[in-house]
Amino acid sequence: MKVIGISGSPRRGGNTDILLEEALRGAASRGAETEKIVLNELKVSPCQEEEYENVNDEGLSVVDDDMRTVFRKVREADALILASPVFFGSLSAQTKIMIDRFQCVWLAKNILKRDVFAGRRAGGFICVEATSREDFFDNARSIVRHFFATINVEYKKEVFCPGVAKKAAVLDHPNVLERAYELGRGIAGEAR
Ligand SMILES: Cc1cc2nc3c(=O)[nH]c(=O)nc-3n(C[C@H](O)[C@H](O)[C@H](O)COP(=O)(O)O)c2cc1C
Known part of the structure; x- marks a missing residue:
């Protein structure tokens, strides 16, 4: 797993x-193999909408940057835990730049009828902020739910x-x- x-x-x-x-420690406690991707340390360009003209043979973005690694790792995973601060x-x-780059997957699925991220994955979302604005968390959750649905991740848990x-x-x-630890344990327990 x-x-x-x-x-x-x-x-x-x-x-x-x-x-x-903490969440990944929780997942590991259930025997999961875990890996962390730090988006800030990757070379990921914002979506240029090139997907509308062209996707590669895998139905993925033609842009050659570190998103190739992100696509591969997410596709291979049984579960995904996304974490972001509120900005x-x-x-x-x-986070948003990465999500926008999954537009190729949305297009493949909804226009080309090709499910590049076939299968079912469990998903969790972690979010932090300085204030106590519930509407900010609502905004973040709404985007993450839409993203997860596109890549066949079930939104199971949040902290x-x-x-x-x-x-x-x-x-x-x-x-x-x-x-957060329990979120990771729970997600690993629900993974495919
Ligand atoms: C550019 C920027 C925008 C931020 N906007 C918000 C905001 O709209 N609401 C809020 O509650 N906190 C906001 N914060 C505070 C962060 O959400 C908070 O410091 C958080 O703990 C940072 O998480 P991190 O330590 O994982 O980076 C903002 C911080 C930065 C740097």
């Missing part, structure tokens, strides 16, 4: 990163942590750390 964690935070050792690590009321740019601004402030919230 393979569980991929994707972090959309630019801050290594920050709140998103810490919670994602300006929604997902971070790193949201408001009120964390400083780097690693989430360490002062042991119950949230525990919930």
